[in-house]
Amino acid sequence: MLTLPPTKSSRETVLAAMRAARDRDAKWQEGKTFSLVYYAGDEILQLLKDAYALFFSENGLNPMAFPSLNKFETEVVAMTAALLGGDEETVGNMTSGGTESILMAVKAAREWARVNLPHITAPEILLPASAHPAFDKAAHYFSLQAVHVPITADFRADIAAMRAAITPNTILLVGSAPTYPHGIVDPIAELATLARERAILFHVDACVGGFMLPFVRKLGYPVPDFDFRVPGVTSISVDLHKYAYAAKGASVILYRNRALRRHQFFVHTDWAGGIYASPTMTGTRPGGAIAAAWAILNFLGEEGYLALNDTVMKTVTKLRAGINAIEGLRVLGDPAMSILAIGSDALNIYEVADEMTARGWLIDRQQFPPSLHLTVTHAHAASADQFLADLADAAARARRFSFAKFANTLQVGAARAAARVLPPRVMSALTARVSALTGAGVPKRSAAMYGMMASLPNRGDVNELVLDVLDRLTRPED
Ligand SMILES: Cc1ncc(COP(=O)(O)O)c(C=O)c1O
The missing domain is CATH 3.90.1150 (Aspartate Aminotransferase, domain 1)
Incomplete structure (x- = not known):
């Protein structure tokens, strides 16, 4: 059984052991890792580290104690909402990542349905087969039924199949912009219409695409509508620690209005420790992740993101052509941005x-x-x-x-x-x-x-x- 070392070690010994432990780790700096790390060069990396270190000890749990973090979060959420077609009504919070943002959207949908569709006792959420497993996790945690719907041969959510799978118990539809497995943007407008017809909620998972698709479109590549500009979209998740190139532990969950977000919150007023209020899943929230997200958004601005994404999309164009030219290999479907599947x-x-x-x-x-x-x-x-x-x-x-x-x-x-x-x-x-x-x-x-x-x-x-x-x-x- 491993126990605490009986004695102290020197700082050098500890750090040396940690450096050695990295031996078998993915070497993401060399551009040979195609998941997990979003690296945009050492200048950005250093900025993130500096910003993170500045707020290393601060805790986003209590915004009254750290108005700085509250300002950063508010501004990050506002900038993200503006990017995704939000308006004065749009609200949101920062979370630790895509999974937490999705958990929150599903939890809010459950609470919303309890109030607005009280006759439903066994609520279902409808997922195209390509939706991220975070939705299954959410269904598992919050005792909802996840219903999986097959996708089309071109890897998109199948509208007819989704329509057929809706039951009187369905409270939430899900679409992705784009999907993680194949990088395809689901037919968001059609899904939104379905949701509106039934007066139920519709979440767009833009975790991987939310900070990229708007810039890809501005650069002239075709991008279908996928955000709050589409009536019927009620919530959107977008990760900053992906294509916003923020430090890990940063995502945003957005809602079309305050009333909807209210269902996300948790309050416990009768605790001996005082009145406890928490907007998201976690209690303590690392100030560093919030601060680093604010730093990168302000450092890059629209100009910086356009320049980064111009390079990414040129690389994608080269890769797609190159992969399709290799005998026996092809890119699956027609990916909208920079997520590719090779089949x-x-x-x-x-x-x-x-x-x-x-x-x-x-x-x-x-x-x-x-x-x-x-x-x-x-x-x-x-x-x-x-x-x-x-x-x-x-x-x-x-x-x-x-x-x-x-x-x-x-x-x-x-x-x-x-x-x-x-x-x-x-x-x-x-x-x-x-x-x-x-x-x-x-x-x-x-x-x-x-x-x-x-x-x-x-x-x-x-x-x-x-x-x-x-x-x-x-x-x-x-
Ligand atoms: C579309 C999509 N949704 C959700 C997630 C989950 O995000 P996280 O790993 O930050 O929890 C991912 C992660 O890749 C994703 O691509």
Whole structure:
């Protein structure tokens, strides 16, 4: 059992141990990581660190104690609302991230329905299959029924299917701008019409796109309407720690009006510790994240975001053309901005991914259909040519695998990637479980989550496996 060290250590020893622990971490500075980190250069990074450090100790829990943080939050929310077609009525709060913003929108919808649709005892929220799992998490936490609706062949929310899935218990529809898996903007106007016809709520998840699509449109790329300009959109989530390039722990949840947001708040007036009021999920809120968000919005301004996104979109254009030119690979659907999914009808795409991993690229594997996920950011402008060269090479190698080997390589290929991201002790436990489940003998390095998910027939097994991984991840190394 790991215990606290009995004695103090020097500052140097502690920091050196932490630097060493980074060894196996994703090397995002090199533009070879296609998720998790949004990096727009060292000048911006330093500004974020400085702003964060200035408010490192302050706590956003009590706005009366820190009017500075209250000002920052108010202004960040106002600027975000203005960007997304809001007006004088639009209100919102900062949260710790997309998941918290979505939790809040769903919780507000539940409370709204309790007041406005009191006859509903088993409320449902309607999700296109591509919606982020944060909505399922919200349904799970708040005891709502999440109803999943298949999407179209071009990866958009299917309006006819959504219409058919609405029941008298439906309280909320969801659309994404864009979706995380394929980068597609759902038909927001049509979904909003559906919601208005039924007088129910409609949330647009613009977590990944809210701070990019408005600039992409200004730069001249086609972007369908997706924000408060569309009547019927009642709430929008937009993350600042994604394409606003803020420090992590920063998102905004917006509502069309105050009355709706009221359902988000929590108040407990009878506590011995005094009257407790909290607008969002968390109690203590790190002042640094709020301050850094304010800093980056003011530092870049519209001019800065346009310039950054011009570079990103030029990189995307290059990548899309380059990927589609590689035999056997194609970009799925018609992505609106900088989230791309690479699929293949001919190759084992997980084998391609494995080859890319071997070349130092960190790329997520997706399922239904198997594909690779790219979140293209400013950091990829410098690495795009190398990426395309490596991808062509990886595809050429994958082509050598015969179709008969597909199922096996799907596992082993993805397994090599998993070996790089999961600690060895978790990997070996996983290997044993997969082998028992598949009855296929222990694969050399076991299968990665997505590879396994694709190969295991029983979804319940997958669920148990993933729970095991979560369980083991926080056990200290022996
Ligand atoms: C569309 C979308 N919604 C929600 C989220 C969840 O955001 P977070 O990871 O900040 O909680 C993401 C994250 O990638 C996303 O892309």
